[in-house]
Amino acid sequence: MTESYPKGTSRRAALGALGLAGVGALTAGCGSPIAAGIAGTGPDATSLTYWNLFTGGDGINMVAMTDRFRARHHNVHVDAVTLAWGTPYYTKLALAVIGDRPPDVAITHLSRLPTLAEGNLVEPLRPADLTAHGLTGDRFTAAAWRKGQVGGAQYAVPLDTHPFVMFYRTDVCAKAGLLDGSGKLKPIEGTDGLVAALSACAKVTGGYGGVVNVNADPATCWRWFDTLYGQLGGQVLADNGTRIVLDEAKAEKALSFARELTVQRKLMPSNIDGSGVTQLFASGKVGLLFDGEWQIPTYQGAKTPFSVAPVPNLFGGTYHCFADSHALILPRNGRRDARRRDASLTLVRGLLDNSLIWAKGGHIPAFREIQDSATFRRMEPQSQYVPAAKAAIYDPAGWYSGAGSDFENIMGFAVSAVEAGQLHPAAAIAQLRRKLADYASRPAPVGGTNS
Amino acid sequence: MTATVAAPAGALPGVKDEPRAAGVIGQTRAGWGLLTPFLVLYLAFLIGPAVYGLLMSFFDGSSVRPGLGPFAGLDNYTEALTSADFWSSMWHTVLFTILTTPPLVIVALLLAMLTDRIRRGKWFFRLVFFAPYVMPVTCVGLVFTWMYVPQTGLFATWLGALGLPAPAWLADPNWAMIAIALMTVWWTIGFNFVLYLAGLQDIPRELYEASAVDGAGPGAQWWRITVPLLSRTTVLVTMLQIIASLKVFDQIYLLTAGGPNYSTRPVIEYIYDVGFTDFRTGYGAAASMLYFVVILAVSAVWFAISRRRA
Numbered sequence: 001m002t003e004s005y006p007k008g009t010s011r012r013a014a015l016g017a018l019g020l021a022g023v024g025a026l027t028a029g030c031g032s033p034i035a036a037g038i039a040g041t042g043p044d045a046t047s048l049t050y051w052n053l054f055t056g057g058d059g060i061n062m063v064a065m066t067d068r069f070r071a072r073h074h075n076v077h078v079d080a081v082t083l084a085w086g087t088p089y090y091t092k093l094a095l096a097v098i099g100d101r102p103p104d105v106a107i108t109h110l111s112r113l114p115t116l117a118e119g120n121l122v123e124p125l126r127p128a129d130l131t132a133h134g135l136t137g138d139r140f141t142a143a144a145w146r147k148g149q150v151g152g153a154q155y156a157v158p159l160d161t162h163p164f165v166m167f168y169r170t171d172v173c174a175k176a177g178l179l180d181g182s183g184k185l186k187p188i189e190g191t192d193g194l195v196a197a198l199s200a201c202a203k204v205t206g207g208y209g210g211v212v213n214v215n216a217d218p219a220t221c222w223r224w225f226d227t228l229y230g231q232l233g234g235q236v237l238a239d240n241g242t243r244i245v246l247d248e249a250k251a252e253k254a255l256s257f258a259r260e261l262t263v264q265r266k267l268m269p270s271n272i273d274g275s276g277v278t279q280l281f282a283s284g285k286v287g288l289l290f291d292g293e294w295q296i297p298t299y300q301g302a303k304t305p306f307s308v309a310p311v312p313n314l315f316g317g318t319y320h321c322f323a324d325s326h327a328l329i330l331p332r333n334g335r336r337d338a339r340r341r342d343a344s345l346t347l348v349r350g351l352l353d354n355s356l357i358w359a360k361g362g363h364i365p366a367f368r369e370i371q372d373s374a375t376f377r378r379m380e381p382q383s384q385y386v387p388a389a390k391a392a393i394y395d396p397a398g399w400y401s402g403a404g405s406d407f408e409n410i411m412g413f414a415v416s417a418v419e420a421g422q423l424h425p426a427a428a429i430a431q432l433r434r435k436l437a438d439y440a441s442r443p444a445p446v447g448g449t450n451s
Numbered sequence: 452m453t454a455t456v457a458a459p460a461g462a463l464p465g466v467k468d469e470p471r472a473a474g475v476i477g478q479t480r481a482g483w484g485l486l487t488p489f490l491v492l493y494l495a496f497l498i499g500p501a502v503y504g505l506l507m508s509f510f511d512g513s514s515v516r517p518g519l520g521p522f523a524g525l526d527n528y529t530e531a532l533t534s535a536d537f538w539s540s541m542w543h544t545v546l547f548t549i550l551t552t553p554p555l556v557i558v559a560l561l562l563a564m565l566t567d568r569i570r571r572g573k574w575f576f577r578l579v580f581f582a583p584y585v586m587p588v589t590c591v592g593l594v595f596t597w598m599y600v601p602q603t604g605l606f607a608t609w610l611g612a613l614g615l616p617a618p619a620w621l622a623d624p625n626w627a628m629i630a631i632a633l634m635t636v637w638w639t640i641g642f643n644f645v646l647y648l649a650g651l652q653d654i655p656r657e658l659y660e661a662s663a664v665d666g667a668g669p670g671a672q673w674w675r676i677t678v679p680l681l682s683r684t685t686v687l688v689t690m691l692q693i694i695a696s697l698k699v700f701d702q703i704y705l706l707t708a709g710g711p712n713y714s715t716r717p718v719i720e721y722i723y724d725v726g727f728t729d730f731r732t733g734y735g736a737a738a739s740m741l742y743f744v745v746i747l748a749v750s751a752v753w754f755a756i757s758r759r760r761a
Contacts, residue, residue, distance in 0.1 A: 088727075422712065
């Protein structure tokens, strides 16, 4: 063994040298985030960490936006971190703030914002700072900007609105006679209208007419139900999630209609998962697809002939469809000084300025300058469903609700069981009541009070 | 077997006692010294957090509030023990264990016996049966999700070719757990297989030869020699398998996320849901402690059995 060392060097000396080299590497790396994290010094004021939860097409777009920002702002160094969507992201964000190592800027869903604000995990944005960076309410989609407020204070700057929409295959719908002269989908009115359109598509495909995800994706099931139930004017929670206001008659109507399409009429599959949905729509085995607009890149990539329209108004009431927004927040950080706050808001503004790239992912930019721009207006099919953003009503507030929450799971699992024919609407409603009551009656683990 | 009984060193004539004793003390010190890094890690990352978890379970803690939170006494335990959701998730874990343990023990034994009988190219079968075990759960989950796809998936195609209707594997509450168990058996059988193969190779060939001389057929040899001499391996494999199955989480989370309609949510996912998604660390800790007691009881049974056999 010893012969592998140079002459006159003992093993101990060699190991010692290795150890010294290691210490040297550590101290030399003081500028690195790891060393700064260990020492607790924090990086330079103009060096920002930015956390987001975007992968896939959205991830690529976000990287492009960050790169553009970097190219224009050499004095701000952005360290972008991508984390997995959903519960893990919000858990990590919360723990990072509690552990005093928060990112400077982070993405949140607006439906999650009330919980983050009540948990004191996010900093309110001062009006003066916002004005200084040109981030004022009049320059954003009103619904999204309002949802960025909690208790009268602005906490988040919205990046987009992402509604639940209706995709349609232009080839299938053309054969089914559902398109107008300009190749756009003719308006579909009422539940009868949708049943007729689905039947027409089913005749063309020889199988199903449309599709919505049923299996193993409670979030999508909740979005579909919320779209139907919301059009009936129904609400699920009130008073910050402490009261269940589920309207049984309306919920039963919505659930029965969802079930009618799958189980009774077999116009949509009652047993289908995410990859199955993509397969059916991309291969033209259905004409209509109900899903989030963020799936647009999937079908553009698959060269599917398709377009997108808002989900039709099925029950004749005030128009509603599920929607949420991505927004930018400054997680709470006691060490954030004026300079760092300024740099953080510069990044926020920079991302908004580049949100035309973001729109490629299907999202409707919340920044009006981009939304009203001629380039976005020409963007197909994105410009087709802008009204959905203006009508957005977000998930009800409550410590257990919001994107990827247990509320979505409880609602989604019950809806899925109804669509799959495993549960009758009345039984599903009873289950919903029981499970929700468990949460509504409990003191919130977030914030000081329930109010 | 040549058994040599070592004489106690102290009984040897001409060796003084003092230097030996000092040497032993020195060795003990060195032993502890060598153990220290492990002990520090063990205390810091296992014992410490476990004690902290026990402490947490008596408080209404939240992951978005610093500190332990208000004292809750036994409230968290009462809530878990009276929660229908907790018990149904407990049952799903037990159901998964019942569905996976017998095949993972019996099929592993059969595969090991077949491989053991092969004269040439044994390495190939060892590799083939063990290979799935080294695959990450995400890959296995993804592959099986595709195979379980209704209508177009591989399983549906195969059954269709046989003229059989395919069940809604992951969407039917009656089938979802079976589908997950099936995937788990394929994925993890390699580990038990290797243990059994090692056990089989430890059985002296002379026993078979001697019994053949005495006129024992293959059946008698299997029942009178193989099975009894493998019993220690069987106890080990079974108990390790039960404990592994009781800890199921990953593949269920990836395949069904606990659905359809919570019908496959195992207790660890329940703990994850209440502890992380709902921020309720105190309650999550209490549920974990209850579950820890179950695992401890199973381990105690193993300990008792293996001690008796030793």
